Amino acid sequence: MLTVFTSPSRYTQGKGATTALGHEMTTLGLEEPVLIIAGKTVIGLLARTWQQSLDEAGLRHAVHRFGGECSLTEIERVKAAARELRARTIVGAGGGKVLDTARAAAADLGLPVVNCPTVASSDAPCSALSVIYTEEGIFQQYRFYRKNPDLVLVDTEVIAQAPPRLLVAGMGDALATWFEAKTCVEGYVKNMRGGGSTRSAAALAELCYKTLLEDGPAALQATRTKVVTPALERLVEANTLLSGLGFESSGLAAAHAIHNGLTVAPGTHPYFHGEKVAFGLLVQLVMEGSPRATVEQVLDFSTEVGLPLTLAEIGLPELAGDLLGQVARRATAPGETIHNEPFEVTPDMVADAILAADALGRDWKKRNLEHQ
Ligand SMILES: [Zn+2]
Numbered sequence: 001m002l003t004v005f006t007s008p009s010r011y012t013q014g015k016g017a018t019t020a021l022g023h024e025m026t027t028l029g030l031e032e033p034v035l036i037i038a039g040k041t042v043i044g045l046l047a048r049t050w051q052q053s054l055d056e057a058g059l060r061h062a063v064h065r066f067g068g069e070c071s072l073t074e075i076e077r078v079k080a081a082a083r084e085l086r087a088r089t090i091v092g093a094g095g096g097k098v099l100d101t102a103r104a105a106a107a108d109l110g111l112p113v114v115n116c117p118t119v120a121s122s123d124a125p126c127s128a129l130s131v132i133y134t135e136e137g138i139f140q141q142y143r144f145y146r147k148n149p150d151l152v153l154v155d156t157e158v159i160a161q162a163p164p165r166l167l168v169a170g171m172g173d174a175l176a177t178w179f180e181a182k183t184c185v186e187g188y189v190k191n192m193r194g195g196g197s198t199r200s201a202a203a204l205a206e207l208c209y210k211t212l213l214e215d216g217p218a219a220l221q222a223t224r225t226k227v228v229t230p231a232l233e234r235l236v237e238a239n240t241l242l243s244g245l246g247f248e249s250s251g252l253a254a255a256h257a258i259h260n261g262l263t264v265a266p267g268t269h270p271y272f273h274g275e276k277v278a279f280g281l282l283v284q285l286v287m288e289g290s291p292r293a294t295v296e297q298v299l300d301f302s303t304e305v306g307l308p309l310t311l312a313e314i315g316l317p318e319l320a321g322d323l324l325g326q327v328a329r330r331a332t333a334p335g336e337t338i339h340n341e342p343f344e345v346t347p348d349m350v351a352d353a354i355l356a357a358d359a360l361g362r363d364w365k366k367r368n369l370e371h372q
Helices: 017-027 040-056 072-085 096-109 164-186 199-225 230-250 254-262 273-287 292-305 321-331 347-371
Strands: 011-014 034-038 061-065 089-094 113-117 129-133 139-144 151-155
Touching: 011 017, 011 230, 017 040, 017 113, 017 151, 034 040, 034 072, 034 096, 040 061, 040 089, 061 072, 072 096, 089 096, 096 113, 096 129, 151 230, 164 199, 164 230, 164 254, 164 273, 164 292, 199 230, 199 292, 254 273, 254 321, 254 347, 273 292, 273 347, 292 347, 321 347
Parallel strands: 011 151, 034 061, 034 089, 089 113, 113 151
Antiparallel strands: 129 139
8 A cells, every 4th residue: 555645735824814815826826817715704804805915916806705505506606607707716715615615616627726714613624525415414425626725824813703612613623633543544544545644644643632732722712812822823723734634644533434423413413513523532432442541631621622522512412222323324334434443343333332422421521510
């Protein structure tokens, strides 16, 4: 097996980074006209800065207002707008759905794409894949693109304005990165790009975990005050770059598959991807029989930043046998990353681990309350 490491061509981050968008694009040789896809709020927040930055760089641009869903219809609308403009570069600015739409349209048209995430809620912005859900919000499939974004530009001043819960969700997604990567590396299985893991990717995944433990609580504090601090800068890098490179180039295992299984239960739909992944990680740790000290470190961190530890906290106060079975079967569907675990995984085993993780979380919360 060959080892494969994949990443965006350039990653730029910092307070007010949007003012450098035009310059960063010309540095990479990205050409005009530029079509920017964004939702109403982000347009209101950034349109003037785009104008100034792209004008200064000599890049003509137009803004397409995002329709709200990463659906086939919306992707076609973006493609039509890009064709009309004769766009040579597509920029997506916003949350996951906007970025996914921009990437899908750019991939179909063979154009370079720039991702400007305005929230640090998941590990998706740096990757060359999107998660596709059904209209009902159930995980459907991973969609793979030929290459990673040409540029990922993260303006931490914008991230600091977003609701703190989104940053916490991003920490949940990033919390699983090292554990899933480690399972893949130790098992010599393929990463998300079909190659073996490099030592580089594994080291980045581990740094992701260390950064969360070190900077997570202080970064959360910063977003509550809507300010940019060094801790927030480091944490945003962990959620976006380290987690993104770690999962894509080292691989995913049980935690993300459990997440995909949980999406079968409608009760979980109001909860963010990273919140469900955080619970999925507890299930993975139970299934792998992880040492108590490891589990407690994860429980401790999750408690401190407010990540869910129980089924009730992801919208499933009761998970009856039938639905539990459906979740477990979806999590173990053929091709799921849960089969990267070093032992044979059955739906029955997953159902047990889900209930055990929930009991563990409930017990932990109860003991924490008693100590207060
Ligand atoms: Zn994820």
